[in-house]
Amino acid sequence: MRRLYERLGAYAxxxxxxxxxxxxxxxxxxxxxRASIADHFPSNGDPCVFWHEIATLVSVGLGGGHYGYExxxxxxxxxxxxxxxxxxxxxxxxxxGIGKVVGWKPQTPVWVNIGFLTAALALLPWLMRxxxxxxxxxxxxxxxxxxxxxxxxxxxxxxxxxxxxxxxxGLFFRHIEAGGGAGAFSKALWVLIACAGATRYSWALLFFAxxxxxxxxxxxxxxxxxxxxxxxxxxxxxxxxxxFAAPYPxxxxxxxxxxxxxxxxxxxxxxxxxxxxxxxxxxxxxEPEQMSAQLMxxxxxIAYAFAAPLLTLKERNAPAPEGGRLAGLAMxxxxxxxxxxxxxxxYYYAAVGMTGLRLGMPHxxxxxxxLARTVRLRWLxxxxxxxxxxxxxxxxDMRMVGGTEYSGVTARSGAHEFQELFSKxxxxxxxxSPWCNTALVFGSYSTGQxxxxxxxxxxxxxxxxxxxxxxxxxLKSGWVLTRVPGARKILERIPGLEFVGEQGAWxxxxxxxxxxxxAGGAQ
Amino acid sequence: MKNLTSPRVWLPMxxxxxxxxxxxxxxxxxxxxxxxxxxxxxxxxxxxxxxxLGCSNITQTISWERSxxxxxAKGDVEGWDVLTPTDPNLPAVLAVEVSRDRDxxxxxxxxxxxxxxxxxxxxxxxxVDRLRGTAQWSPIGARRWLNLRCLRYGDVDHDDVVELIRIxxxxxxxxxxxxxxxxxx
Numbered sequence: 001m002r003r004l005y006e007r008l009g010a011y012a013x014x015x016x017x018x019x020x021x022x023x024x025x026x027x028x029x030x031x032x033x034r035a036s037i038a039d040h041f042p043s044n045g046d047p048c049v050f051w052h053e054i055a056t057l058v059s060v061g062l063g064g065g066h067y068g069y070e071x072x073x074x075x076x077x078x079x080x081x082x083x084x085x086x087x088x089x090x091x092x093x094x095x096x097g098i099g100k101v102v103g104w105k106p107q108t109p110v111w112v113n114i115g116f117l118t119a120a121l122a123l124l125p126w127l128m129r130x131x132x133x134x135x136x137x138x139x140x141x142x143x144x145x146x147x148x149x150x151x152x153x154x155x156x157x158x159x160x161x162x163x164x165x166x167x168x169x170g171l172f173f174r175h176i177e178a179g180g181g182a183g184a185f186s187k188a189l190w191v192l193i194a195c196a197g198a199t200r201y202s203w204a205l206l207f208f209a210x211x212x213x214x215x216x217x218x219x220x221x222x223x224x225x226x227x228x229x230x231x232x233x234x235x236x237x238x239x240x241x242x243x244f245a246a247p248y249p250x251x252x253x254x255x256x257x258x259x260x261x262x263x264x265x266x267x268x269x270x271x272x273x274x275x276x277x278x279x280x281x282x283x284x285x286x287e288p289e290q291m292s293a294q295l296m297x298x299x300x301x302i303a304y305a306f307a308a309p310l311l312t313l314k315e316r317n318a319p320a321p322e323g324g325r326l327a328g329l330a331m332x333x334x335x336x337x338x339x340x341x342x343x344x345x346x347y348y349y350a351a352v353g354m355t356g357l358r359l360g361m362p363h364x365x366x367x368x369x370x371l372a373r374t375v376r377l378r379w380l381x382x383x384x385x386x387x388x389x390x391x392x393x394x395x396x397d398m399r400m401v402g403g404t405e406y407s408g409v410t411a412r413s414g415a416h417e418f419q420e421l422f423s424k425x426x427x428x429x430x431x432x433s434p435w436c437n438t439a440l441v442f443g444s445y446s447t448g449q450x451x452x453x454x455x456x457x458x459x460x461x462x463x464x465x466x467x468x469x470x471x472x473x474x475l476k477s478g479w480v481l482t483r484v485p486g487a488r489k490i491l492e493r494i495p496g497l498e499f500v501g502e503q504g505a506w507x508x509x510x511x512x513x514x515x516x517x518x519a520g521g522a523q
Numbered sequence: 524m525k526n527l528t529s530p531r532v533w534l535p536m537x538x539x540x541x542x543x544x545x546x547x548x549x550x551x552x553x554x555x556x557x558x559x560x561x562x563x564x565x566x567x568x569x570x571x572x573x574x575x576l577g578c579s580n581i582t583q584t585i586s587w588e589r590s591x592x593x594x595x596a597k598g599d600v601e602g603w604d605v606l607t608p609t610d611p612n613l614p615a616v617l618a619v620e621v622s623r624d625r626d627x628x629x630x631x632x633x634x635x636x637x638x639x640x641x642x643x644x645x646x647x648x649x650x651v652d653r654l655r656g657t658a659q660w661s662p663i664g665a666r667r668w669l670n671l672r673c674l675r676y677g678d679v680d681h682d683d684v685v686e687l688i689r690i691x692x693x694x695x696x697x698x699x700x701x702x703x704x705x706x707x708x
Contacts, residue, residue, distance in 0.1 A: 033650075376531075381539050382539045382542040385542045390546055395560035396649075399560070403650035403653070
């Protein structure tokens with residue numbers, strides 16, 4: 001009977017863990033923001049662009065326009081398909097697959113994100129073969145993790161990355177426990193790393209942990225073979241990522257894919273760009289109003305995650321098989337956390353503001369969940385303590401971010417300023433080039449929720465105000481929008497641009513020089 | 524007692540204390556942050572029957588240059604005006620410069636209809652209060668408290684004496700009541 005009660009208790013905790021994402025998001029939105037999930041309307045830069053990219057995939061698949069900056073397209077553009085911006089297009093494909101089935105409305109991402117988190121947390125105890133104590137720890141960690149509750153549901157693909165981190169933790173635990181041969185679990189792990197690596201290539205570095213030669217740790221040949229396999233896996237993800245990723249041309253990586261220009265400069269003897277990269281990524285305050293200072297503390301926690309396996313090794317005078325498993329785990333943590341550091345030198349901002357948190361948190365959670373299963377939980381109490389102390393600061397920032405993202409009333413009422421004008425951009429099926437179905441937002445960066453009212457089939461490109469006062473094009477995009485008076489004057493003198501109309505602060509031009517034919521007119 | 528001397532017990536405890544101390548050191552005022560982030564937002568008393576105040580000694584100015592889509596009309600109570608959206612399809616922004624010489628102030632919103640909402644934003648566009656309308660008119664004189672100390676938490680410049688508060692109104696029947704050009708009492 002007692003055993004029955006214990007099992008029922010464990011199932012109840014399991015159910016609570018699975019229900020946690022919905023309960024926390026509901027509580028935050030209703031009781032802190034005093035809004036409802038139905039009020040969700042992407043309003044900030046990234047959520048708007050991501051929503052629109054997915055809307056394009058749902059509407060016309062790869063037949064949409066080009067997303068990106070300064071009219072730079074990804075390599076896939078050579079094949080005549082619309083391509084995506086600096087985040088490539090793989091996570092958008094996953095959301096679009098769901099959107100195709102359930103529809104894609106402004107509030108859909110929140111529900112999809114809750115779904116991802118719920119699925120991952122429901123799987124976790126099973127993958128970890130965990131008991132009540134472990135589930136209790138997870139409940140305490142995720143219930144106090146305001147980042148997961150407040151930020152990830154509104155920011156595609158962060159909920160997806162967070163869910164991937166949780167699933168990876170469970171699968172890696174099985175894989176390492178079985179000495180690298182966990183059958184279907186190991187195969188599932190390889191597939192998950194490959195999929196996750198295509199959406200965010202820092203995950204692909206986990207191939208190095210995956211292929212670690214557990215049974216022949218002292219064999220150089222086994223190591224060489226394992227590293228070759230890992231490199232091949234990483235390269236596969238990297239190429240898949242690059243294929244649809246339009247270059248990000250702004251600082252700190254001007255004019256290049258993944259900071260290659262920085263390293264090309266270094267080879268030419270100019271270390272200035274690399275110094276600027278290090279300063280921006282590790283010493284700068286990129287988003288001063290957000291969590292930068294607190295993030296530095298997070299790095300301390302991450303450092304602690306490195307220390308924990310060592311503590312464990314010392315604590316347990318382990319016999320050979322157990323010691324080998326712990327060594328494998330230690331290696332996993334080094335690779336997992338080290339991949340953040342490695343990625344920081346090629347694209348991501350590791351230690352700055354919310355952007356850094358977006359990169360760091362999933363890897364950190366992945367390591368933490370495995371640690372919680374392998375070391376005594378008392379060693380992880382400082383992580384919970386720190387998270388609780390940081391909660392008020394996170395709450396402050398998240399209320400600001402969430403406050404704008406759950407303001408559907410505001411967004412829809414503001415749409416009167418441009419909706420009619422934007423609807424004049426007509427999608428051209430079978431157009432000679434995706435550029436014909438691209439709207440270029442000229443002269444300003446990050447127009448936020450105005451993006452949401454650009455027809456979903458159109459790709460959106462950003463072009464900042466040109467430094468050259470005599471800029472005269474040519475422009476590739478079929479449609480050009482601006483809300484900057486100075487930029488409009490520039491557009492008026494670019495050959496081939498025809499003024500279509502204006503509404504509020506916005507002006508719309510059609511680019512007759514884009515080679516889209518005479519039928520590319522406004523409706 | 525014997526267990527307490529074991530590093531397996533005191534070392535994790537020491538690490539917890541260190542983590543908490545390190546976290547606390549990041550805050551300029553931890554308790555103010557807790558109050559502004561975790562206590563004030565949950566004080567969501569509905570607009571209940573109240574009483575309009577006779578006068579205000581808070582130095583304040585409505586900044587019409589920074590306001591938009593706001594109309595000032597005569598209220599239903601002698602001596603009081605209502606500020607409301609000119610075009611109900613667009614959000615109205617009422618900007619008020621308030622001297623921050625006290626901790627709390629009272630203001631008088633009034634609404635009718637579920638499409639109505641009022642949001643109070645700091646100068647840095649941080650929402651500090653949000654109200655939504657119901658099918659019924661809220662009572663005249665229903666008070667809303669605003670914690671002025673919380674306005675500046677999280678913003679870069681903490682030393683300004685004058686605070687710019689933006690009140691955004693959505694919907695035809697979203698109102699902020701004022702008397703002799705004063706909104707906060």
